[in-house]
Amino acid sequence: MNRLQQLFQKQQKDLLSIYYTAGYPNLGDTLKIAETLEQNGANFLEIGFPYSDPVADGPVIQASSKQALDGGMTLHLLFEQLKDLRQKVTIPILLMGYVNVVLQYGVEEFCKKCREVGVDGCIIPDLPMYEYEELYQPVFEKYELSNIFLVTPQTSEERIRKIDALSNAFIYLVSSSATTGSNLALSTQSSDYFKRIADMELKNPFMIGFGISDKATYDSANKYASGAIIGSAFVKNLKQDDLEGSIKEFMVQFSV
Amino acid sequence: MNYFVDERGYYGDFGGAYIPEMLYPNVEELRQQYQRIIDDEQFKKEFKALLKDYVGRPSPLYLAKRLSEKYGANIFLKREDLNHTGAHKINNTIGQILLAEKLGKKRIIAETGAGQHGVATATVCALRGLECVVYMGEVDIKRQAPNVARMKMLGAKVVAATSGSKTLKDATNEAMRDWINNPVDTHYIIGSVVGPHPYPDMVAQFQSIISFETKKQLKEQTGNELPDYVLACVGGGSNAMGMFYHFIDDQSVRLIAVEAAGRGVDSGFSAATTTLGKEGVLHGSRSILMQTEDGQVVEPHSVSAGLDYPGIGPQHAHLFKTGRGKYVSITDDESLNAGLLLTQYEGIIPAIESAHALAYLEKMEFKGGENVVVCLSGRGDKDMETYMKYFNL
Numbered sequence: 034m035n036r037l038q039q040l041f042q043k044q045q046k047d048l049l050s051i052y053y054t055a056g057y058p059n060l061g062d063t064l065k066i067a068e069t070l071e072q073n074g075a076n077f078l079e080i081g082f083p084y085s086d087p088v089a090d091g092p093v094i095q096a097s098s099k100q101a102l103d104g105g106m107t108l109h110l111l112f113e114q115l116k117d118l119r120q121k122v123t124i125p126i127l128l129m130g131y132v133n134v135v136l137q138y139g140v141e142e143f144c145k146k147c148r149e150v151g152v153d154g155c156i157i158p159d160l161p162m163y164e165y166e167e168l169y170q171p172v173f174e175k176y177e178l179s180n181i182f183l184v185t186p187q188t189s190e191e192r193i194r195k196i197d198a199l200s201n202a203f204i205y206l207v208s209s210s211a212t213t214g215s216n217l218a219l220s221t222q223s224s225d226y227f228k229r230i231a232d233m234e235l236k237n238p239f240m241i242g243f244g245i246s247d248k249a250t251y252d253s254a255n256k257y258a259s260g261a262i263i264g265s266a267f268v269k270n271l272k273q274d275d276l277e278g279s280i281k282e283f284m285v286q287f288s289v
Numbered sequence: 290m291n292y293f294v295d296e297r298g299y300y301g302d303f304g305g306a307y308i309p310e311m312l313y314p315n316v317e318e319l320r321q322q323y324q325r326i327i328d329d330e331q332f333k334k335e336f337k338a339l340l341k342d343y344v345g346r347p348s349p350l351y352l353a354k355r356l357s358e359k360y361g362a363n364i365f366l367k368r369e370d371l372n373h374t375g376a377h378k379i380n381n382t383i384g385q386i387l388l389a390e391k392l393g394k395k396r397i398i399a400e401t402g403a404g405q406h407g408v409a410t411a412t413v414c415a416l417r418g419l420e421c422v423v424y425m426g427e428v429d430i431k432r433q434a435p436n437v438a439r440m441k442m443l444g445a446k447v448v449a450a451t452s453g454s455k456t457l458k459d460a461t462n463e464a465m466r467d468w469i470n471n472p473v474d475t476h477y478i479i480g481s482v483v484g485p486h487p488y489p490d491m492v493a494q495f496q497s498i499i500s501f502e503t504k505k506q507l508k509e510q511t512g513n514e515l516p517d518y519v520l521a522c523v524g525g526g527s528n529a530m531g532m533f534y535h536f537i538d539d540q541s542v543r544l545i546a547v548e549a550a551g552r553g554v555d556s557g558f559s560a561a562t563t564t565l566g567k568e569g570v571l572h573g574s575r576s577i578l579m580q581t582e583d584g585q586v587v588e589p590h591s592v593s594a595g596l597d598y599p600g601i602g603p604q605h606a607h608l609f610k611t612g613r614g615k616y617v618s619i620t621d622d623e624s625l626n627a628g629l630l631l632t633q634y635e636g637i638i639p640a641i642e643s644a645h646a647l648a649y650l651e652k653m654e655f656k657g658g659e660n661v662v663v664c665l666s667g668r669g670d671k672d673m674e675t676y677m678k679y680f681n682l
Contacts, residue, residue: 084584084585085453085585085586086453086458086459086462086571086572086586087462088309088462088465088466088469088572089309089311089466089469091466092452095452095453099452099453102585107582107583108583108584109583131570132307132570133569133570133571133580133584133586134583134584134585135584136568136569136570136584137567137569137580137582137583137584138583138584158309158310159307159308159309159570159573160307161305161306161307161308163297164305164307182310183309183310183311184310185310185311185313185314185472187311187313187314187472187473188310188313188314189314192313207310207311210311210469210470210471210472211311211469211470212311212466212469212470215470
């Protein structure tokens with residue numbers, strides 16, 4: 034069982050996960066941000082490896098990805114930066130990025146590296162489910178990685194059941210049909226959708242992401258889910274000249 | 290060998306639908322419906338009628354006599370430049386707007402590079418009274434002002450793509466993001482044989498009218514429906530796929546696809562995808578694309594905005610890999626000179642895209658008497674500024 038699965042076995046309420054882009058704001062900040070986030074209460078992390086054409090992302094993640102790439106971030110470099118990850122960080126870590134970058138690195142090699150540095154799973158939004166089943170699943174299992182699937186308000190019940198069967202940690206509920214970082218307040222429509230998913234009694238817990246930006250949206254997501262994922266709002270708040278300070282300042286709202 | 294799409298949405302190793310879950314319901318709806326709609330008798334009737342009465346089809350197949358004498362072969366030009374709006378793009382937008390109506394969509398989005406597909410989309414939206422939003426790179430908006438004005442006059446909203454390199458691939462990203470944010474009432478009209486399945490197949494079917502007509506016209510003019518060669522330029526590859534479509538299974542017909550070498554394939558300013566690219570995933574399908582070791586998409590260059598794309602459609606990747614098609618490239622200079630040559634030999638000013646296909650004639654060796662069809666995919670009006678600068682006109 035990987036760290037992520039262990040976490041969900043222990044706790045299925047009020048979890049807070051933070052996404053950030055590797056190599057942003059400075060190329061060398063990746064590990065420092067992870068450490069600081071753990072110290073300030075994050076339960077697990079998603080580290081984004083940047084891609085030139087991130088279609089599922091809004092302006093904030095696009096800009097951070099571009100800055101990271103311009104600064105020289107690559108997947109090779111990210112694994113290098115994460116070499117000492119497990120001496121410094123104990124919470125579960127997911128890598129998040131687009132399929133072409135993984136393909137060029139090599140699927141087997143990518144998974145092997147994830148395992149080596151202590152990554153627990155991946156979110157690859159443009160990896161098709163059929164391809165995961167045929168080509169990725171055996172490799173993911175070999176290296177004890179969890180694959181995290183997304184579900185949206187338009188995903189059919191049949192497909193959600195299938196995603197549930199293929200998942201072994203949690204399911205990522207996209208709060209509304211939007212790219213990341215949209216400012217849509219969680220509406221009655223979204224609470225109907227969260228309730229509908231909760232009533233399906235899936236075997237996997239779920240986390241809500243996209244549009245979660247502060248304590249209020251985090252709390253409302255927590256009413257229905259095991260927790261929430263914050264990305265754009267966190268990335269937007271990072272300050273190049275006061276990295277630790279800006280992280281603490283952002284995280285303090287979530288400490289009780 | 291099967292050169293067409295299989296049940297899973299693949300052409301050999303290429304194709305598929307590499308899309309985030311947010312796009313899945315839309316693309317899946319299209320996948321389930323497109324063939325049924327295209328094969329519907331009523332749809333076929335409407336499509337055919339609009340192509341005839343609105344677009345002006347069939348487009349002529351013209352035997353270019355002086356060009357033929359120069360090269361020592363029978364050079365036929367398939368005159369897509371004479372279509373309404375000046376290029377082959379309208380064949381696809383007519384098909385897709387009718388399909389969008391059948392799907393009950395109220396809002397149309399599109400990406401555009403040079404603006405030709407944007408204009409063709411804005412045109413059919415005006416024709417059918419549908420809302421139209423066109424994404425265009427900020428850089429392209431500046432260099433293609435007349436087409437921006439045409440789209441606006443046609444009632445479309447032109448939105449600048451300000452991310453990444455601010456050109457065609459970024460406009461495509463923005464259109465996909467719009468579709469993610471508007472999952473119910475919107476149809477995305479992709480302008481080339483790229484994107485997730487079923488787009489490459491659907492666009493190819495709409496463009497296949499080009500080779501369908503060519504076969505008939507060749508039969509009438511030469512007695513033989515099969516030429517020795519067909520040539521077309523390739524950016525994403527929609528006019529080429531239309532030109533190849535009905536000849537693909539006729540192995541005696543040699544298919545030549547001409548990519549843009551830009552300032553030269555080794556110059557760092559090129560769009561010669563099959564020479565410089567590797568297998569990977571871009572804009573929802575597995576194909577060949579120009580990228581770094583790390584899998585980041587590389588910015589292409591070509592003097593012709595329509596060929597300025599870092600990938601090719603998955604069916605082209607398959608034709609290339611299997612050797613069924615020959616993929617070559619032509620530089621900016623060669624294409625501009627070929628454009629001037631056609632103008633002065635035949636009185637036809639071609640789009641610089643199409644001039645790439647014409648330029649390859651110069652490099653071919655003919656025994657004499659071969660029948661060669663070149664797809665003249667668009668007219669050169671939009672390129673006058675580039676021609677003027679280059680030739681000091």
